[in-house]
Amino acid sequence: MLGFFIAFWATPTMSLGHLLFAAVSSVYILTALQFEEHDLMQAFGDRYRSYRAQVPMLVPRLWRSKRVGNKVA
DSSP: HHHHHHHHHHOOOHHHHHHHHHHHHHHHHHHHHHHHHHHHHHHHHHHHHHHHHHHHOOOSSSSSOOEEEEEEE
């Protein structure tokens, strides 16, 4: 999803039409992510919860978290 945000907002000239497109698309993506997270929680339950605790939803981490047992430190 981060790639879409970069593609929508990284432009040398921002016309009014492009600004409207980027803003509406960004709101759509953020709203759709909430629905997708909800559906995935219902479909996969605790397995998805543990995955979600390790992997960020929108912006990827550039470093690895230290794991202590089953918890991220």
